[in-house]
Amino acid sequence: MSEATSNTPHQLLGLYDSPFVRRVAITMTLYGVPFEHLSLSVFRQMDAMRPINPLFKVPMLTLPDGEKLYESAYLLDYLDELAADRGLAPLTPRSGPQRRQVLQATALAIVATEKSVAIEYERKRPPELQWPEWSSRLRGQLRQAFSMLEQRLAGIARSGGSFLVGDRLTQADISTAVGIGFVRYVQPDEWPAGEYPALEALAARLEASAAFQAVPIDQ
Numbered sequence: 217m218s219e220a221t222s223n224t225p226h227q228l229l230g231l232y233d234s235p236f237v238r239r240v241a242i243t244m245t246l247y248g249v250p251f252e253h254l255s256l257s258v259f260r261q262m263d264a265m266r267p268i269n270p271l272f273k274v275p276m277l278t279l280p281d282g283e284k285l286y287e288s289a290y291l292l293d294y295l296d297e298l299a300a301d302r303g304l305a306p307l308t309p310r311s312g313p314q315r316r317q318v319l320q321a322t323a324l325a326i327v328a329t330e331k332s333v334a335i336e337y338e339r340k341r342p343p344e345l346q347w348p349e350w351s352s353r354l355r356g357q358l359r360q361a362f363s364m365l366e367q368r369l370a371g372i373a374r375s376g377g378s379f380l381v382g383d384r385l386t387q388a389d390i391s392t393a394v395g396i397g398f399v400r401y402v403q404p405d406e407w408p409a410g411e412y413p414a415l416e417a418l419a420a421r422l423e424a425s426a427a428f429q430a431v432p433i434d435q
């Protein structure tokens with residue numbers, strides 16, 4: 217990969233109340249990649265965003281050479297490669313069974329997160345256009361994804377482990393904790409307190425960590 221040569225830092229576009237933006241910002245913080253945070257809302261600041269990102273979809277990462285990247289999974293893939301080039305262990309292993317496991321656990325976290333975002337969009341519709349059966353389906357999927365993660369983590373915890381995959385922090389843990397943080401922040405009524413104790417413990421631990429504290433959801 218061609219390393220950044222310019223002095224311009226990476227620039228990350230989007231609010232941290234977006235779980236997709238936040239997981240990228242936390243990952244950059246953990247990797248020690250300095251970045252400028254452009255905190256613009258895709259809904260409330262469209263005029264300011266239009267010249268920068270007329271797609272109105274965040275996160276968007278601008279590289280030091282001006283190249284723009286979209287879709288948080290691909291941003292993370294780029295950052296993992298950058299980390300590996302710098303001799304750091306990527307948060308998603310580059311190959312092997314643990315890569316598959318991290319990707320799959322991350323996929324569950326993203327299903328839960330996307331369903332939560334979809335519930336939020338449904339709630340923003342005029343009351344007469346809301347479809348309760350649809351919200352209920354989304355809620356069922358959200359809970360199913362978190363249940364599957366809880367089952368995995370509770371099993372690992374019984375054997376003394378404290379991460380979703382292997383014995384170190386991975387993207388699966390980060391995306392899961394960020395997803396939980398989003399649900400609890402935006403839709404506290406959708407988080408069934410006490411139902412996912414292993415996930416709650418993981419989220420509490422990570423939210424207290426320096427990298428998560430550096431990227432507050434309400435900034």
Ligand SMILES: N[C@@H](CCC(=O)N[C@@H](CS)C(=O)NCC(=O)O)C(=O)O
Binds near residue numbers: 233274
């Ligand atoms: N799959 C995308 C999802 C990103 C996403 O949905 N971002 C929301 C903010 S949470 C957004 O940009 N919404 C505006 C829109 O879709 O029009 C990713 O992971 O980057």
